[in-house]
Amino acid sequence: MSEITFSRRAALLGAAALPIVQGARAQRRPPSIAISSANGVAACAKALEVVRAGGDTLDAVIAGVNIVELDPNDNSVGYGGLPNEEGVVELDASVMHGPTRRGGAVAAIRGIKTPSKVAQRVMEDTDHMMLVGEGALRFAKDQGFLEEDLLTEQSRLSWLVWRRSLKDSSGHNNWGPGLDSPPGARKTAVLERLKQEFPQATEAMLALAWEHATNPPHGTINCLVLNDKGEMSGVTTTSGLAWKIPGRVGDSPLIGAGLYVDQEVGAAGSTGRGEENIRIAGAHTIVENMRHGMSPKDAALDALKRAARNFGNDAKRLEPIDLNFYVLRNDGEYAGASLWNKRANGAAPQFAVATADRASQRENSVYLYERK
C-alpha cells in the first residue's frame, strides 16, 4: 500500500518537474554532434557532415557506419568481420529513428556487407521490427542488396588458424601433422608450421591470425547523432563474437540492449560482451536513467554497476568481460563508459566524438574498475 502511495507521489513529482527540465534545455539550440565507439572516427565525421548538410539523422549515422561495414580491415563489423565457428560471417544490426520513433533490426544475416541498411529497410518497408537469418537474407535480396562472400583473405586465414589452435585434453587436434608423421614435423613451432601450411600468407597476416585465434577480439560500431533541431538517431552494427555458435545473436540488434533512442531524452548504444548487456537491457536502462535526471556519465556507470552486480561484483569473474557504453543526451552532453580502465590489450577505453567546432577524434571513456 505504502509502495503504491510512494510511486504515485513520485509520478506526480516527476510529471511536475518534467516541463521545467525540458523548458530549461529547450532555451538553447542543441549543438550538432555525433558520437560512436572508438572505431568510428570516420563514421562520426561522416554522420556530422550529413546532418550539417540538412540530411536525416538516421541516414547520417548509417552513412557513417557504412564506412566501417565496408572496411575489410575492421574485423568486427560487416565485410572482413571474423566468422562463426563454421567459418561463415553472420551479422547483427539495429537502427532507431528519433523523429518517427521507429526502429528496425536484422540478426544472424549472412552475405550482406551493410546490415545497417537492411535494418533501415525493415523499419521503413515492413511493419515488423526484426528479421533474422535466412528470412533476413531473402528480404535483403528482394530489396536489391547483393549477396557476397564476406570473408577476406585475412578473416578466412584467421578462422583456419583458430581451428588449428583447438586441442583436445591430450593436446591433439585434427589439423596438425598426423600422429604417424616423423617427430620432427610435429615439434615445429606454431608460426613456422603455419608458414608451411599457408605459404601464400605474409608473416604479418599469420601473426594477426594467431592473435585473432588465441585472443578473439571484440568489436562493433555504435553511432549516435543529434542535429540542431534536437532530432536524434542511432545505429549499432557488428559481426558479433568471433567463432560464435552459428545462430548466436548478440545485443547489437536488440532494441533496448545494443541501441536505444528517445530524442525527448537521449540515446545510448553498446559494444563488448553482448550477453552481459542483454541481461541489463543496457541502452534502455541508460536512457531511462537520464530521463530521471542522471547525467550521461552517471547513467552509463549505473548500467555498468548493474552488469557487475550480476557477477556479485566479483572483480575476478568480471576480469574477462569487456563492456562499453556510448551516451548522447538531447542537449549535446555525452559520455563513453567502460567496465575496465584498460582493455585486454592494455589500451585505455575510448570513444569517438565529432562536433561542429572540433574534428572527429577519440576521447577517453570513464570506467568502473581498475585492472591491476
Ligand code: ASP
Ligand atoms: N556486442 C557485440 C556482440 O555481443 C560484440 C562486441 O561488441 O564485441 O555481439
